[in-house]
Amino acid sequence: MLICSPDPVFRDHLTRLLAAIGGYRAAVSVSPAAALQSALEQPPDLLICSHEPALCDGITLTTSLRGKVWVPVLLAAKNWTPELVKAAVTAGVAAFLASFPTEPELAHALIEARIRLEHEDLLRTKLRESEQRLADRKVIEKAKGLLMEQERISEDAAFKLMRSQSMTRRVSMAQLAEELLISMSNQG
Template identity: 30%
Template sequence: MKNSIVVVDDDPIIRMDIREMLEEEGYAVAGEAKNGEEAIELVAALKPDLVIMDVKMPVMNGIKASRIIRSLHDTETSVLLLTAYSQKELVQDARSAGVAAYLVKPVSEEDLIPAVEIALSQKERIDSLKKDLEQLKQSIEERKRIEKAKGIVMKTFALDEEEAYRKMRAASMAESIPLIKLADGILKDGPQRWFGS
C-alpha cells in the first residue's frame, strides 16, 4: 500500500468514487469525513499523508479546515482541494491556506492521480527540508556546546584555542566518545574529570 489518505466530501457518492479511484492505484484510504470539522479530527487522530477535501461543505468549509490542518504542529499532512469552481479568489484563498493542489469537479481518475502524486511529492520535499533543518539546528547547537567547553579548557589550562581543541580531540579519541559527548561532560562535570588536574 502507498501513502495514507483521508477523503472529505459531504456527498457520500463522491467520497466512494474517490476512494475507489485511490484504492485501484494502491493508496490506503485511512478514513472519510463529511465536513471540515470531522476532517480536522480525523487528521489529528490518523496523521495521514494527504487529505482530499471538497471546498463547499456544511459546518466548516474546506479552506477553513485546510488552514487549521496546516497549522497542526504534530502533522505534516498535505491538502488537495476539490471544487466546482475555479475562480481567482478561491485559488488565492487555497494558496494562503497552504493547500498543495486543487482540482475542479467532476474529478476523473486521469486528473486525480497526477494531482495526488504532486501533492504527495510536495509533502515529501517539505518533510525532507524540515529534517535537514532539524539536523542543521542540532549541529549548530552541538557546535555551541563544543565551543563553550573549549573555552573552559582554554581558561582552566591556559591554552590557546587550537591547543584546547587538540586536547579535547585527543581525550575524545582516548575515551572513544564523540567530541560532543566530551564537551557535554566538560560542561557538566568540569574539565578535571576528563584531563586530570
C-alpha cells in the first residue's frame, strides 16, 4: 500500500489506523510525482492519497495512473463538493475518505476498494474474452469466405465443412480458420 500526502500528521494517522486494522504495510510518499513514479515501477495493492489541489492533487495523480497501471485509489479530502466527487469518479477513484478518517471509516473504504478492484478485474477479463471471441469470429468469417470462393460452395456448406474439420481434428474453429488462411495464402 502507498500513502501519498504532504501532511506528516495525516500520513502518521493513516499508518496507525492501518496497523490497528491489521494486515497492511504502507510505504509513504510526500509528493504525487514520487507516488506516480513509485506506482509505475512497483504497483501497490492500493494508493491512499490526500487531495489538496495546491499541494497534492489526488485526482490528477489518479488520472495519470489510469491506462498505465491499475491501482485502486482511496482519496481523502476535507471538503467533498459535488464537483470534486464527479471529478474523482471520472478519474477512477475507488473510494472516498474524510481527511482524517476513523478506523471503521478506513476499514469500510478498504473493503469498498477491494470489491471495486475485483469487479474491475472481472470486467477486464470479460472484455478480453469478448475481444478474443470477436477476433475469432472475424478469422472464421474470412476463412469461410475464402473457402466459399475457392471451393465454389454456399456459406452454409463452408461453415459445415469447417465445423466438421474442426471436430475431426479436435481444434477450435478459430484455430482451423487460421490454418486455412495460412494454407490458402501459401497456395495463391
